Amino acid sequence: IVLTQSPGALSLSPGEKATLSCRASQSVNNNYLAWYQEKPGQTPRLLIYGASSRATGIPDRFSGSGSTTDFTLTISRLEPEDFAVYYCQQYGSSSWTFGQGTKVEIK
Amino acid sequence: ELQQLDSGGGLVQPGGSLRLSCAASGFTFNSYAMSWVRQAPGKGLEWVSTISGGGGGTFYADSVMGRFTISRDNFNNTLNLQMYSLRVEDTAVYYCAKLSWYTSGWIDSWGRGTLVTVSS
Numbered sequence: 001i002v003l004t005q006s007p008g009a010l011s012l013s014p015g016e017k018a019t020l021s022c023r024a025s026q027s028v029n030n031n032y033l034a035w036y037q038e039k040p041g042q043t044p045r046l047l048i049y050g051a052s053s054r055a056t057g058i059p060d061r062f063s064g065s066g067s068t069t070d071f072t073l074t075i076s077r078l079e080p081e082d083f084a085v086y087y088c089q090q091y092g093s094s095s096w097t098f099g100q101g102t103k104v105e106i107k
Numbered sequence: 108e109l110q111q112l113d114s115g116g117g118l119v120q121p122g123g124s125l126r127l128s129c130a131a132s133g134f135t136f137n138s139y140a141m142s143w144v145r146q147a148p149g150k151g152l153e154w155v156s157t158i159s160g161g162g163g164g165t166f167y168a169d170s171v172m173g174r175f176t177i178s179r180d181n182f183n184n185t186l187n188l189q190m191y192s193l194r195v196e197d198t199a200v201y202y203c204a205k206l207s208w209y210t211s212g213w214i215d216s217w218g219r220g221t222l223v224t225v226s227s
Binding site: 032034036038043044046049050055085087089091094095096097098099100101 | 142144151152153154157166168169202206207211212213214215217218219220
């Protein structure tokens, strides 16, 4: 399954809303899709699993939605610490895949 | 807590071999699947391999199939990745990762990563 994230980069200001897309080349079984945040020099952090369940400790400004082949990560109001790279990943098959990432940068 | 030993990484020539290890603590190791995920310099995340909690199920990305072998020692709570026939394109930071279920799932904990450089 190929995951295509769009846009490749997003320039926004703190307080704005970010909408990140992840499209799968075929149906993701059971909507087994996760989102991770990666900052320079840090390991990735789990944000969302099962397409829409927030991981422990993740602020409610992060939300996931979608099903089958189209998934979205929304950050309702960007905080300074949210500027990072975001990856989607499907774990619904025995061969995992990650999207290529969306960089959210400060405008 | 997932801790990753730095042993095993380093510089190797094309065609060479390396063995990475990851020591885990803070959870019941044999109850969870584990994976290796890599990240080439300046690039995105790439899944490499997954092994089930008991070790009976192993899965590999096409790019490493037949060259890498994942294994685990549930007595010593250690995950391993034996890498053979290394190529320049295998250069990356390799992360071990704890999954949420016995057979698969999302990644809920990451190791610190170890750098493998394949170069002549």
